[in-house]
Amino acid sequence: MSSRPSASNLEIEPLAGALGAEVRGIALGALRDDEWKAMREAWLEHLVLFFPDQHLGHAEHVALGRRLGEIEIHPFIPKVSDAFPEIVVLDSDKGARADTWHTDVTFSPTPPMASILSMVVCPDRGGDTLWTNQLLAYETLSDPIRDLVDGLTAVHTAAPFGRPEVRAEHPAVRIHPETGRRALFVNRTFTSHFKELRRSESDSLLRMLCDWSEQPAFQIRYRWSKGAIGIWDNRCTMHFAINDYDQSRVIERVTVLGDVPRGPAARWRAFEGDGRSAAGYGAGSSAGSGPRRGIETDPRTNSIAKPA
Ligand SMILES: O=C(O)CCC(=O)C(=O)O
Numbered sequence: 001m002s003s004r005p006s007a008s009n010l011e012i013e014p015l016a017g018a019l020g021a022e023v024r025g026i027a028l029g030a031l032r033d034d035e036w037k038a039m040r041e042a043w044l045e046h047l048v049l050f051f052p053d054q055h056l057g058h059a060e061h062v063a064l065g066r067r068l069g070e071i072e073i074h075p076f077i078p079k080v081s082d083a084f085p086e087i088v089v090l091d092s093d094k095g096a097r098a099d100t101w102h103t104d105v106t107f108s109p110t111p112p113m114a115s116i117l118s119m120v121v122c123p124d125r126g127g128d129t130l131w132t133n134q135l136l137a138y139e140t141l142s143d144p145i146r147d148l149v150d151g152l153t154a155v156h157t158a159a160p161f162g163r164p165e166v167r168a169e170h171p172a173v174r175i176h177p178e179t180g181r182r183a184l185f186v187n188r189t190f191t192s193h194f195k196e197l198r199r200s201e202s203d204s205l206l207r208m209l210c211d212w213s214e215q216p217a218f219q220i221r222y223r224w225s226k227g228a229i230g231i232w233d234n235r236c237t238m239h240f241a242i243n244d245y246d247q248s249r250v251i252e253r254v255t256v257l258g259d260v261p262r263g264p265a266a267r268w269r270a271f272e273g274d275g276r277s278a279a280g281y282g283a284g285s286s287a288g289s290g291p292r293r294g295i296e297t298d299p300r301t302n303s304i305a306k307p308a
């Protein structure tokens with residue numbers, strides 16, 4: 001059922017059980033303050049909002065990002081122009097198909113709080129994007145597993161961009177800075193391992209948690225149209241761009257800087273090995289070789305996809 005907050009003509013229609021809503025009745029290029037307030041509240045509730053028919057110019061796109069916070073300049077992805085280094089372009093014809101589950105830039109000490117995607121060239125069919133609700137993924141874990149992950153620290157690296165030395169540590173469970181809710185904060189693309197576990201234990205747990213979060217009941221799948229805008233809360237979601245189209249697909253994205261992720265207190269010291277197994281983190285172990293199944297086995301291209 002759609003709802004219409006009294007402060008504006010905003011119509012908000014939830015699109016799935018887990019997360020995601022489509023918003024109509026506002027122009028993102030000319031937002032009133034009351035509309036912005038209603039939109040921001042809806043965003044925290046639905047985690048990803050879609051706004052069809054916006055057709056934002058570059059300056060409007062950046063201005064929208066600035067309403068949310070400071071813009072992040074992405075370290076690796078190409079920019080739309082010298083005039084707008086704040087906007088990255090993902091062009092499918094240049095191989096940019098982000099078809100592995102990820103949360104944006106978690107290899108940074110301050111991963112973005114939000115990403116704002118503008119659909120510039122949209123295929124006639126295909127090219128939908130999926131998101132997961134990582135709050136729900138955390139809340140539905142069994143008590144013993146939730147208790148375990150509450151006390152873990154995850155290492156994230158930029159290995160998918162060929163830069164495994166670029167890394168950050170974050171709590172495996174993130175406390176959302178605005179709502180206080182806890183979210184599972186690991187992803188198959190950038191999370192390498194849990195610091196406190198033996199490599200083999202870490203690989204198994206990470207795979208289990210990723211399999212759990214990626215299940216359809218925690219997802220929304222959005223069908224894009226040219227000129228649509230999508231804004232997601234990067235602190236408590238993952239996403240995946242489906243690689244099922246032959247036509248061109250071009251998106252532009254502005255990302256908004258986030259804070260340092262906070263979680264429950266870490267409870268154990270880093271794993272240092274017990275002398276019995278090589279599957280620890282000592283010499284010879286391969287940090288950065290976590291269970292990134294999606295990257296290595298893309299069925300259509302048989303090539304390494306570029307997560308974004
Ligand atoms: O192409 C998409 O739909 C999403 C790409 C992506 O991962 C991103 O913009 O962060």
Ligand SMILES: [Fe+2]
Pocket residue numbers: 098102103104239307308
């Ligand atoms: Fe992304």
